[in-house]
Amino acid sequence: MKKGLVFDLDGVITDTAKFHYLAWKALAAELDITIDEKFNETLKGISRMDSLDRILAFGGKEDIYTQEEKEALAAKKNTHYVELLSELSPSDLLPGVHDFLEAARVKGIPCALASASKNAPMILDKLDVANYFAHVVDPATLKKGKPDPEIFLKAAASINLAPEETIGFEDAAAGIQGIKEAGMYAVGLETTEKLTGADIVVKSFNELDLDELLTH
Template identity: 70%
Template sequence: MKKGFVFDLDGVITDTAKYHYIAWKELAAEIGIDIDLKFNEQLKGISRMDSLERILSLGNKNDAYTEIEKEALATKKNTQYVQLLQSLTPDDLLPGVKEFLDQAKEKNIPCGIASASKNAPFILDKLGVMSDFDAIVDPATLKKGKPDPEIFVQAALALGIDPAEAIGFEDAQAGIDGIKAAGMYAVGVYSGEELHGADIIVEKLTELNIDELLSK
């Protein structure tokens, strides 16, 4: 029997990818780099600084900025992103999420967030589901980002369970790889990116039976 759920945020709980894209595209344009939606797929699930490095690499500008300047660029992007997030409401939860979380609470199944986003608490608060989560991993405490399993292992331990007793939910390949490396059962949430290695793939959480999942 499984004893806990660990969720990625973007693409699983809500879809803020469009806001990330707008903010990154604006920043990239300011430094003479053009990114499109196809390139943006590479930025899903990875940290802010890793995303910036990929954008700079696209424009052959890896060595054009100091580390301090890169931090400033990443901060500028995040400021714009957070401004865009102000419009989030509970209506922006993806289909079936609230119902799934309510069922988990009824069954006393702890839930955690394993997201590369440093804005996770702010986003969950705007969505009205902050109280539905028992643990949120602070990405600043991590030595490695996804696909390394560290964030998922930390989330499981924060819930008081072994990683093998947890079920992870992800919409990005890096996340699925991390979940499996942590020894968890992986639920892939399809959002346009082909996922490999997930134990089950759904488009919405409404497709899942919570009792069947817990018996895995």
């Protein structure tokens, strides 16, 4: 029996990818780099600085900026992103998420959030689901980003469970890889990306039965 749940945020609980894309696209344009939605898919699940590095490399500008300048660029993107998020509300929860979290609460199943987003606590508040999470992993404490399993191992430890006692939910291939390397059962939320390695892939939480899932 599984005893805990570990969630990614973007593409799993809500879809803020469109806001990330708009903010990254605007910043890239300022740097004379053009990115499209297909390229934006390669940024899913990775940190802000790693995303910036990929954009700069894509535009052939990876050696132009100092670390301090890159941090300023990333902060500028984040400010724009947070402005775009100002209208986020509980209506932006993905299908079935609220009922699934409520079912976990009723059963006393602890939940942790394993997201690379430094804005995760604010986003959970806007979605009115922060109370469902016993812990939110702080990405600033991580040495490595996904697909490294570190964030998932920390999430499991934060709710006092071994990785094999938990179920992880992801929509990105890098995240699924991290979940599996951590030793967890992996649920993939269907996306344009092939979720190789997931134990089960569903279109939404409406397809999942918590009692059945916990038996894996």
